Amino acid sequence: MIWLLAGGVLLAWYLIVRYFLRGKSSSYTLSQLCPSPDCIRCSASLKSVYSTDVSHKLKKMYGKYESLAVHKIEQRLTFDVSALQDVRRPTICYLRNMCDDPWHNQKQKYLQNLLLDSYSVIKSEVVNVVSEKQLWSSSETSFNGSWQKLFLYNQGKKIRKSCQKMPRTTALIEGLDTFMSGVIFGNAFVSILDGQSKIEAHCGPTNLRVRCHMGLQIPEGDCSITVNGVREHWANQECIMFDDSFMHSASNRTDSQRIVLIVDLWHPNLTITEMNIFTELFAVKH
Structure with missing residues (x-):
């Protein structure tokens, strides 16, 4: 019983340290890069506002754009990037099943x-x-x-x-x-x-x-x-x-x-329809 308890403590400690280090590697610079509350990249509150708005706006777009295009965006767009590797950590949102090339020098x-x-x-x-x-x-x-x-x-x-x-x-x-x-x-x-x-x-x-x-x-x-x-x-x-x-x-x-x-x-892999949809979803708030 004591060994099980000790093992549980060690496992918990490992997970805590791993989480801390992972968080440090992906968000270390974000907390120090930009203290501005208006920065889209760094502001957690702005991320929350846009994630809520996007879900609401997408529902209204089925009558305006091709249903399949809207549905695909609903299925692919996520604000949870925790599953991504630390080398790729967009701070607001991520569109799944896109091109994974970091360099685009030969495109556009x-x-x-x-x-x-x-x-x-x-x-x-x-x-x-x-x-x-x-x-x-x-x-x-x-x-x-x-x-x-x-x-x-x-x-x-x-x-x-x-x-x-x-x-x-x-x-x-x-x-x-x-x-x-x-x-x-x-x-x-x-x-x-x-x-x-x-x-x-x-x-x-x-x-x-x-x-x-x-x-x-x-x-x-x-x-x-x-x-x-x-x-x-x-x-x-x-x-x-x-x-x-x-x-x-x-x-x-x-x-x-x-x-x-x-x-x-x-991104060059987006269609014109997708660009139009995202333009509305992430339009500047005046």
Whole structure:
């Protein structure tokens, strides 16, 4: 009897430690990355609001969209990501049976080409706003160094003051037919990672999107992004595309700034009908 009791205590202790370590690995950065209660990725209260709304909204969509499409989303969309591996931990929701490729550099080529064809226009507008510090916000995600962002769209909301400073870049992004405009998961921003800075490993809010990084000013040397354990280097006039629901981190070990344009696009495996449904489900709340 004593041995059984001792075994039970040891088992309970093992499970507690395992749970703590697992929670630490998947949510360590989330508790420290962003203290903002308005952050879609990090706010538990916002996650609760949207999960309740989505279930209610889906029931009303059977008369508006093809029933099979709505039914499939009901069956596949989940807000419980506990069954996923720690390398993939979207913080809001997950669509099951989607493409599991972390990298998408060979997909949506025409969108990349649209961005790259306007490289000089985008870079010139970015250069003009770098010194306007009032437009930039610092991120809590970087524990070492400095990470600054200038948002054109922040969680689906258009930041008009910034867009007025970068009108041609804004028009280009708004012209992309898979840009997540008006959706809480949709961002478009310029990202500056200062020299000798590191962005800790973290996951995005959902696998409904693919994130595009366009290199605008990439220093020579060790300046890279790691997604699901695979490391890639940015390059000027090149796009890197990845599913940011996978664990990813970035580092700039040079002495110069790294500047990229970041745009969130609908996942290429979604149909037009599915994109329309998700646009309504996760529309920005005004």
